[in-house]
Amino acid sequence: MQYCKHCQVHVRGKRETCPLCMNLLTGREYSDDLDLAYPEIPLTFEGHLVIRIILFISIISIVISFVFNRVFPSHINWPVFVVFGLVSMWLSLIAVMKKKHNIPKTIMWQVTIVSALSIFWDYETKWRGWSINYVIPITLVLAMLIMYITAKIMKLGVRDYILYFLLDGLFGIIPVGFILFDWISTIYPSILCVTVSIIFTCAIIIFQGENIKNEFNRRMHI
Structure with a gap:
């Protein structure tokens, strides 16, 4: 059993930091494999139906884009945009599920890389603003x-929802800058x-707001 001097609580398991304040733990009264607070259980997925639904929606989207492009001809090749968008979504979803232990970080890296590459190629092709x-x-x-x-499929915890809450807010601010500065x-x-x-x-505030508030209270010792 380890002890946190800051929170004045004993912590079971083989952790090095306190789960409440993240300060280093001190001392061990005993060392035993049974000291684990919870058994290590791998994440399980209940996403077979969800995956099939997404696949069905993806196919329908491609078909609709071709029909729309045929009925309403345009200089923009909408089917290409839809196909590349769906391919990117599936690749990202697969990568995120494989990197399930740090999903927000994986998504942030993917968004950053795709955005940087698009700006680079747009600049190299005489900047059309696409x-x-x-x-x-x-x-x-x-x-x-x-x-x-991913949150629905993997049934993630409150801590992950806090990160998603922050990321959603960040993602929403970026296009606001494009509009305000008249760049688009x-x-x-x-x-x-x-x-x-x-x-x-x-949605996160309404359906997970109480849990997020409790998590913040535990971390801030309110």
């Missing part, structure tokens, strides 16, 4: 959708991104 008009807002929306789907010529993707961010943030 990176900030389309790619970055759509990437942020996909990231928020992946976070929501097509405003709809940015508005969509801000809207999705507000919806997801409100």
